[in-house]
Structure formats: C-alpha cells, structure tokens
Amino acid sequence: MARNKYPEETVKKILNTAISLFLENGYEKTSMQDIVNALGMSKGAIYHHFKSKEELFERAVLEFYARDDRFDAILKDETTSGLEKLRAMFRTEMADEEKLAMDQLYFTQISDPRVFMEHMRLNIVESGPEVAKVIEQGNRDGSLQVEYPLETAELILMMANVWIGLFGDTRDKFERQVRVCQTALEALGIPLIEETMVSLLLRYYDRTLLWAHDRLEREAPQPRQGSG
CATH class of the missing domain: 1.10.10.60 (Homeodomain-like)
Known part of the structure; x- marks a missing residue:
C-alpha cells in the first residue's frame, strides 16, 4: 500500500x-x-x-479553540482603540454561532482532564500575550490604563474561562460573578464589561452552560423504582 x-x-x-x-x-x-x-x-x-x-x-x-482567525478583522482595524478591540473580541466570543455550538458540545462531552488542561492552556497561556498586545495599544491610545498588561490579560481569561465559565452554577450566581469581574476589571483600568455585554453574557449562559446542564440532567440515568 x-x-x-x-x-x-x-x-x-x-x-x-x-x-x-x-x-x-x-x-x-x-x-x-x-x-x-x-x-x-x-x-x-x-x-x-x-x-x-x-x-x-x-x-x-x-x-x-486553537484557531485565532476569528479576531483578524478586529485586530487589523486601525480605526478602533485598544478598549474597543477588547470589547469587540469578547462580544465575538459570546455571540459567534459556531463558537456557541462548539461550547455546547464541549460542556456536554469533554471528560478527559488532560483535554480540559490543554484547553485552559490554549485560552490563558497562549492567548494571554495576544490580549496583552491589545491592552498595550489601549495604554498607548489612552483608552486603557493598565500597569501589568500580560498578567491582567491572563487574569481576564482565567476569570472568563474558569471561574465564570465553570462555576456559574445558577443564572443568578453567574450574573453576580459577572458583576464582580466588572468591578475588578474597572479597578485594574479596564472598563471592559458594559451593560450591553452583561446582557450578552447572560444570553451566552442560557445558550451554553444552562443548555448543557439541562441536557445532561435529561440524559442522566433515572433511579429505578423499588418494587414496593
């Protein structure tokens, strides 16, 4: 052959x-x-x-998840500030239909911890420097005031992908977590989460985390009834 x-x-x-x-x-x-x-x-x-x-x-x-072409047009736009780019990138993450569909699959099917850790590495370690570059642009154009761009970028990604993404057990808790992140990022010089993005994040929760939770609950084996 x-x-x-x-x-x-x-x-x-x-x-x-x-x-x-x-x-x-x-x-x-x-x-x-x-x-x-x-x-x-x-x-x-x-x-x-x-x-x-x-x-x-x-x-x-x-x-x-390793693809980085979703943000090409955003990053190449020379008319937008660093803050505007950051907001556009996160709106894309929350609203892109193909990404939403993949997140649904991810939350319902991934069970291997090695895959989870690689996913986190891709999202935080590899994406961190790219997000940091946008923050640095924001520092230069005055739309942001961030003392530690790389570490702040990693923190944003960790909060989004781990704390909010995995531990938003209920919709109310998820919204509270979003509000805490909003306050923390503003204190770090990044007013990233505006009210329209809060609504978008809640829609993301409904489309992915809540959807996955409901599906897993429906598909879970039901306890057998006793014979009495």
Whole structure:
C-alpha cells in the first residue's frame, strides 16, 4: 500500500470534516462512518490517526479553540482603540454561532482532564500575550490604563474561562460573578464589561452552560423504582 506523503494534511482534513459534522449533527448523532463517508476515505485511514470517535472529538475541539482567525478583522482595524478591540473580541466570543455550538458540545462531552488542561492552556497561556498586545495599544491610545498588561490579560481569561465559565452554577450566581469581574476589571483600568455585554453574557449562559446542564440532567440515568 502506498504510504501517505502528507499525514499532517490528512489529519487536518479529518479534523475539519469532523468539526463540521459535530457542529451540524451533534456528537452523539455523528458516527465514525458518517465521517468516513464525508471524507471519502477508508475507515482504516481514519483509525490510523485516531483510535476512537472520542479521541477524534477531543482533538477536533482543541483544534477549533486553537484557531485565532476569528479576531483578524478586529485586530487589523486601525480605526478602533485598544478598549474597543477588547470589547469587540469578547462580544465575538459570546455571540459567534459556531463558537456557541462548539461550547455546547464541549460542556456536554469533554471528560478527559488532560483535554480540559490543554484547553485552559490554549485560552490563558497562549492567548494571554495576544490580549496583552491589545491592552498595550489601549495604554498607548489612552483608552486603557493598565500597569501589568500580560498578567491582567491572563487574569481576564482565567476569570472568563474558569471561574465564570465553570462555576456559574445558577443564572443568578453567574450574573453576580459577572458583576464582580466588572468591578475588578474597572479597578485594574479596564472598563471592559458594559451593560450591553452583561446582557450578552447572560444570553451566552442560557445558550451554553444552562443548555448543557439541562441536557445532561435529561440524559442522566433515572433511579429505578423499588418494587414496593
């Protein structure tokens, strides 16, 4: 059998196709055979790179979150201030339909702690310097006054992805957490969260965290009734 000369391109093609199908049909309703059919490859070619649908899904999720092209137009806009760019970036994170769909999948399916830690690394360690550059622009143009841009950027991402993102048990608690973050960021020189963004964050909660919680509750095994 001929050896694949471009394994990285093959893996990328598999992941892109899998992401599209997971987003369109959901994880449970997407089979490996569906992915095989969409790719036009043999099942063996896919299993050569991924041992299971779960492994393929986890890798696909991480690849999706590693993308940085969602902010290209925002970052290249020379007419906006650093603060305006930050607000636009966070609005995109909260409102992009493809991102919302992936977050729904992530919250209901990811169980491997290694995948969770890699996701956090991507969101905080790798994204931190990029957000810091925007904060530095804001310091230069006067829209922000931040003493420690990198550390503040990491704190913003940690609060958004860990504290609010994972520990907003109820809608009321989630909103209180958002308000605390709003106050803390203003004290750090970043008036990032305006009232319209609070509404957007609550909508995000309803679309992802609440949605995932309700779905997991519906799908949880019901206790068997005693025979009496």
